[in-house]
Amino acid sequence: MPTSISENASILRDIIMDHYSHPRNKKEINDPAYLTVHMDSASCIDDIYVQIKPENGKIVDCVWHGNGCAISTASTSIMTTLIKGKSLEEAKYIMSEFNKMLNExxxxxxxxxxxxxxxxxxxxxxxxxxxxxxWRGLDELLKEEEEHHHG
Amino acid sequence: MGKFDVDKLRRDFPIFENYSLMQNKRFVYLDSAATTFKPRQVIQAADYYYEYCCANSHRGDYDLAHMVDVKYLEARKTVAKFLNAKDPAEISFTSGASMSLNTIAYGLSDILNEGDEIVLSEAEHASNVLPWFSVAEMKKVNIKYVPLTKEGRVTPSNLEKVITSRTKIVSLAQVTNVLGYVEPIKELISVAHKHNCLFVVDGAQSVPHMKVDVQDLDCDFLAFSGHKMLGPTGIGVMYGKLELLKKMKPLLSGGGMNSRFDTCGNVAYELPPAKFEAGTQNISGAFGLARACQYLEEVGLDNIVEHERELRIRLLDGIKSNDKIIIYNKDADSGIVTFNIKGVFAQDEASLLNSKGIAVRSGQHCAKILMDFLHTDATVRASLYLYNNKEDIDQFIDALNNGGDFLDAYFN
Incomplete structure (x- = not known):
């Protein structure tokens, strides 16, 4: 049986380094069609903006900009690649599976x-x-989008 | 090392027994600038209130309440003696340096007129910036900053340059929390007084580590926290010269701080310090803080300075040939070492050190404006105290020199 990718530390490390060194979808967009959330806190230095463009129940674009540590930068970059082009429901599913992973x-x-x-x-x-x-930012954005349609 | 036996002293601190390992490595605590561990003596003194004399103060109708009043006053006297204050009434207990500075800033707002100036520096902690921002907004006065030298120090000649006839208040840290410089506070105070400005000292990082004599400094106000000097959390001190405290309005109003009031809104305040201690106080905290003052005196503040200096030299010596480390305050005179590893985000480095059992702080250290001066988003800060020993330093040096890749913390 082939070993799972999750058991291969050097591949996981390479993924983080790759997205940290070359973050994807990193740009600031000035367009009212995008929803923006700013994530920062007094307790850490991360200062990250996430933007999504929802259209007919789909996230047609997802970008981010700002500053963060290797972990937050890589995680943000990967998130944008995962949810871009997904439906809101699919994005929510990915988010909940990600949170489950973090919670063991x-x-x-x-x-x-x-x-x-x-x-x-x-x-x-x-x-x-x-x-x-x-991902916490994404959660806020998805709620905002839902309220927009149902509120 | 030093004039006290550090390994014997460490046995006073229950946490070293109760939390001996972090990430299965020997635990090394290098974050005392954030908060300090408490010796058994302090914990017992704080518990004494709950176990032996738990009554409210200023309610001396019965013996137990009278006993609390006596002990609470004793605690105030102990702190006054620790600072060499003229009168225990110059010591008000607060919840910490932040509350002390807020009380001072609000209290002094009465002396400010539109267009006046308050002088700070860019190396101040948020607690010595934000209360003044509020007052500046309220009274339409301007905040000015003493220019820092290229190392980041505040000098009397630079203070002289920024003070004008409109400057009413100067508020500066005696030891800055990011760079750890011991500022020439006595000279700075004398410059301010020459121009008839009041001088507020933020002593949060100095009082725990060195002898501070308020009469010798001639400061008008001094603020500090108990928890950074072996004392409990939630207790701190606002020192002020008595004649100034008498004129100053209190920030908090409530029980115990007024002598009488009527329905027309006339209030007669108590004299200091009661005027600044509205509501039931953190009596246990005051007992613990007083014991912390005594503990520091028993060890000897000069010995503590010397001990931290020796450890600092050992550390800098151990990493001096490591050209991946950028040290921002090589010449600092306190136990604070602020650094970055080239190409590594501060938080990632702190995380790597955590995986080696070492507690340091990454971030902007509540002095966000300083980062513009240092030209970096964030730094890692290691801060020493009397209970650190050579083993701590050697483990830290080893982690810095042979720490491996910063992502190791994630994949070990």
Missing amino acids: EEFDEEALGEAIAFINTYKQPSRITCANIS
């Missing part, structure tokens, strides 16, 4: 793609807030 619960590895690189976060509990910073 059973999760759907298939859904997470490169985000599997954060499977070891539990070993450094203080980094959970780094790994999920933009």
Whole structure:
């Protein structure tokens, strides 16, 4: 049986380094069709903006800009690649599986793609807030989008 | 090392027994600038209130309440003696340096007129910036900053340059929390007084580590926290010269701080310090803080300075040939070492050190404006105290020199 990617530390490390060194979808967009959330806090230095463009129940674009540590930068970059082009429901599913992984619960590895690189976060509990910073932002954006349609 | 036995002293601190390992490595605590561990003596003094004399103060109708009043006053006297204050009434207990500075800033707002100036520096902690921002907005006065030298120090000649006839207040840290410089506070105070400005000292990082004599400094106000000097959390001190405190309005109003009031809104305030201690106070905290003052005196503040200096030299010596480390305050005179590893985000480095059992702080250290001066987003800060020993330093040096890749923390 081939070993799972999640058991190969050097591949996971390469994924994080790759997205940290070459973050994807990193740009600031000035367009009212995009919803923007700003994630920062007094307790850490991360200062990250996530933007999504929802259209007919789909996230047609997802970008980010700002500053963060390796973990938050890589996680944000990977998140944008995962949810771009997905429906709001699919994005929510990926988000919930990601959160399950961070909480050491059973999760759907298939859904997470490169985000599997954060499977070891539990070993450094203080980094959970780094790994999920933009996912928490996404959660806010998805709620905002829902309210917009149902509120 | 030093004039006290650090390994014997460490046995006073229960946390070293109760939390001996972090990430399965020997635990090394290098974050005392954030908060300090408490010796058993302090914990017992704080518990004494709950176990032996738990009554409210200023309600001396019965013996137990009288005993609290006596002990609470004793605690105030102990702190006054620790600072060499003229009168225990010059010591008000607060929840910490932040509350002390807020009380001072609000209290002094009465002396400010539109267009006046308050002088700070860019190396101040948020607690010595934001209360002044509020007052500046309220009274339409301007905030000015003493220019820092290229190392980041505040000098009397630079203070002289920024003070004008409109400057009413100067508020500066005696030891800055990011760079750890011991500022020439006595000279700075004398410059301010020459121009008839009041001088507020933020002593949060100095009082725990060195002898601070308020009469010798001639400061008008001094603020500090108990928890950074072996004391409990939630207790701190606002020192002020008595004649100034008498004129100053209190920030908080409530029980115990007024002598009488009527329905027309006339209030007669108590004299200091009661005027600044509205509501039931953190009596246990005051007992613990007083014991912390005594503990520091027993060890000897000069010995603590010397001990931190020796450890600092050992550390800098151990990493001096490592050209991946950028040290921002090589010449600092306190136990604070602020650095970055080239190409590594501060938080990632702190995380790597955590995986090696070492507690340091990454971030902007609540002095966000300083980062413009240092030209970096964030730094890692290691801060020493009396309970750190050579083993701590050697473990830290080893982690810095042979720490491996910053992502190791994630994949070990």
